[in-house]
Amino acid sequence: xxxxxxxxxxxxxxxxxxxxxxxxxxxxxxxxxxxxxxxxxxxxxxxxxxxxxxxxxxxxxxxxxxxxxxxxxxxxxxxxxxxxxxxxxxxxxxxxxxxxxxxxxxxxxxxxxxxxxxxxxxxxxxxxxxxxxxxxxxxxxxxxxxxxxxxxxxxxxxxxxxxxxxxxxxxxxxxxxxxxxxxxxxxxxxxxxxxxx
Amino acid sequence: xxxxxxxxxxxxxxxxxxxxxxxxxxxxxxxxxxxxxxxxxxxxxxxxxxxxxxxxxxxxxxxxxxxxxxxxxxxxxxxxxxxxxxxxxxxxxxxxxxxxxxxxxxxxxxxxxxxxxxxxxxxxxxxxxxxxxxxxxxxxxxxxxxxxxxxxxxxxxxxxxxxxxxxxxxxxxxxxxxxxxxxxxxxxxxxxxxxxxxxxxxxxxxxxxxxxxxxxxxxxx
Numbered sequence: 192x193x194x195x196x197x198x199x200x201x202x203x204x205x206x207x208x209x210x211x212x213x214x215x216x217x218x219x220x221x222x223x224x225x226x227x228x229x230x231x232x233x234x235x236x237x238x239x240x241x242x243x244x245x246x247x248x249x250x251x252x253x254x255x256x257x258x259x260x261x262x263x264x265x266x267x268x269x270x271x272x273x274x275x276x277x278x279x280x281x282x283x284x285x286x287x288x289x290x291x292x293x294x295x296x297x298x299x300x301x302x303x304x305x306x307x308x309x310x311x312x313x314x315x316x317x318x319x320x321x322x323x324x325x326x327x328x329x330x331x332x333x334x335x336x337x338x339x340x341x342x343x344x345x346x347x348x349x350x351x352x353x354x355x356x357x358x359x360x361x362x363x364x365x366x367x368x369x370x371x372x373x374x375x376x377x378x379x380x381x382x383x384x385x386x387x388x
Numbered sequence: 389x390x391x392x393x394x395x396x397x398x399x400x401x402x403x404x405x406x407x408x409x410x411x412x413x414x415x416x417x418x419x420x421x422x423x424x425x426x427x428x429x430x431x432x433x434x435x436x437x438x439x440x441x442x443x444x445x446x447x448x449x450x451x452x453x454x455x456x457x458x459x460x461x462x463x464x465x466x467x468x469x470x471x472x473x474x475x476x477x478x479x480x481x482x483x484x485x486x487x488x489x490x491x492x493x494x495x496x497x498x499x500x501x502x503x504x505x506x507x508x509x510x511x512x513x514x515x516x517x518x519x520x521x522x523x524x525x526x527x528x529x530x531x532x533x534x535x536x537x538x539x540x541x542x543x544x545x546x547x548x549x550x551x552x553x554x555x556x557x558x559x560x561x562x563x564x565x566x567x568x569x570x571x572x573x574x575x576x577x578x579x580x581x582x583x584x585x586x587x588x589x590x591x592x593x594x595x596x597x598x599x600x601x602x603x604x605x606x607x608x609x
Contacts, residue, residue, distance in 0.1 A: 247469070247473060248473075249469065249472070249608045249609060250608070250609030251609070262475075263473050264473075265469055265470060265473050267466045267469050268466065269464065269465045269466025269467075269469070270465060270466060271465055271466040271467040271469065271470045272465065272467075273398070273402060273461075273465075273467070275401075275402050275405040275406060276398070276401065276402070280398075280401070284394060284398050285470065287390065287391065287393075287394030288391060288394065288470065288471060288474040288476060288481075289474050289475070290475065328470075
């Protein structure tokens with residue numbers, strides 16, 4: 192668990208990532224402090240997801256380094272939901288993994304508007320509902336750093352606004368949100384743009 | 389320990405909701421075993437001789453059946469990433485999954501083994517030695533398979549490679565298991581090979597969790 196006395200921080204120094212022979216990006220440096228929202232932009236295949244995975248600590252960069260202060264909440268490309276479990280059961284399992292009391296599940300379901308489908312198996316949910324269930328994990332626990340890969344994919348306008356309000360609240364609480372998105376996030380926070388070319 | 393309990397609980401719920409998948413290993417053992425009287429000889433003396441070997445080979449192959457899917461679904465849907473980012477060690481989470489694998493494949497095999505033993509006219513002593521051997525040996529098969537499954541989880545078609553890794557490593561288990569049965573059948577104490585099986589189980593239980601955890605972490609790169 193992170194030390195509450197520390198402020199959240201991500202520092203990326205001279206980072207490079209290669210996939211096979213191809214250099215995705217190199218010489219990438221930026222820093223994000225408490226309350227920051229960082230949007231990683233770039234065309235398809237520019238390395239947005241690879242950068243996000245390096246920030247999460249999956250694998251090692253080919254050059255440079257990532258310094259991270261604070262625990263991570265991750266919403267990746269896959270939703271991590273078990274199709275045979277209900278959203279509620281999936282979230283309860285998440286609580287058990289991350290040491291969060293189960294009482295946090297009901298408010299998370301409410302916030303993401305999943306109350307009507309909370310007890311249905313995830314396999315009957317639509318793509319947008321599954322995405323909402325995946326994003327509901329952000330309401331569980333107190334991770335200071337959120338890493339979101341295309342969080343708005345498949346979401347309707349209502350859900351997009353919920354995500355924006357979640358990111359706003361998180362930023363006001365001193366958290367950092369790093370996300371990849373083709374759409375801008377209408378957040379009240381100043382958004383730092385990181386462009387991958 | 390609560391992490392392991394949560395993983396075990398989730399996997400048992402999933403197993404219960406997809407139970408036909410997990411009825412396969414015992415059915416597989418029955419079908420494989422039924423081929424031998426047809427292919428080799430239906431004579432009771434021949435069947436009693438080959439019975440323990442048939443059960444052990446079928447148990448090994450049955451353990452391989454579900455092995456590919458041990459970590460694959462979690463890898464594909466991103467749940468493994470969430471497990472890796474939690475503050476809990478992947479070794480504990482991975483080992484809990486392996487234990488459930490044993491519970492849904494190894495244990496049912498042990499339960500129907502007496503039936504196959506009667507069918508193959510095995511002596512009570514040989515049946516008993518085979519059963520004790522399976523109780524000690526099938527968790528080893530699951531644990532070794534767990535390491536291989538973790539190593540190959542990021543590959544598209546991992547089943548053939550998985551078999552190539554697991555089968556040679558499980559040869560000692562099969563040797564000691566069948567040796568115990570043949571000793572018992574001859575009226576000689578079978579303690580030696582059974583103790584060796586127990587030693588293999590202790591070795592696998594102590595070292596496999598670390599190997600599984602490390603292999604899963606490498607796969608997430």
